Amino acid sequence: MDFYQNLGFLVFGSRLKRLGSTFINDVNRIYKNHKIPFDASWFPVFFILSEKEEISIKEISDSLKVSHSAISQLVSGLQQKGLIKSVTSKTDARHKNITLTAKGKKLLEKIKPVWAALETAMNELADESGSSSKKILKALTGIETGLSRKGFFERIEAHL
Template identity: 70%
Template sequence: MNFYQQLGFLVFGSRLRRLSETFLNDVNKVYKSHKIAFDASWFPVFYILSQKQEASIKEISEEVNVSHSAISQLISNLQQKGLIKSTVSKKDARHKVITFTAKGEKLLHKIQPVWTALETAMEEIAGSSAESKKLLNALTSMEKRIHQKSLFERIERVIES
């Protein structure tokens, strides 16, 4: 048993971060090895637009549960790269929506096979044990509980009691 496994929940966030960094680094290696100019951090915006064709910054922010300003920065970066654009909504002229440019659409078609391969590879990793198969449900449960009451609030309650 290694250091992180011995400490259990005390280092849970660190283990998740390490695992996330490993996944993102490997996915970015795949993009690079296939000469696809894409970064895994762009995934949420690309995926949402691939499903909806257009979305406001607010919609994207709410869907991925990331701050409006963080999504705005990501959108600005993608606009500078010529991958997405901001246009007036066809449904409501008072609102702006984000859509793909032709360059963004072309990139989307290049990355979709990587997404399919990624999903297959992750299912293979998770399918290797009964515990792994339960992981997504456990994460969802933890996310819901943290949304109800933050880790900060829970720690403070224990310290103050």
């Protein structure tokens, strides 16, 4: 049995990080292999903009539960690449929102088939692994919900 599997929850974070790194690296290899100038780290912003034509950085930050600063940095990088632009809000002229540029929309059309293939591949993988793999998303949601009530740091400290 694998080292990580033997240690159970003691290395839960390490296993998730290792799995996440493998996943992100392979997805980025797919983009590169198909000559699509896209990075998996851009996915959340692009996906949100694929569903909502215009949105504020704060709304993205709140949706993703990521700091405003982190989203601002990502948005700045995407603006420098000419993929998104800042526009005056249609509902409040005092606020700025972001939207895809023509270049960003063209890129979005190239990456949508990759997203569909990715989802199909993940479903195949879950089917191969049996019913427990299909429950992983629900289990992760349960852990995230629990951590939102009481953080991991506090939980560990309570046992020391």
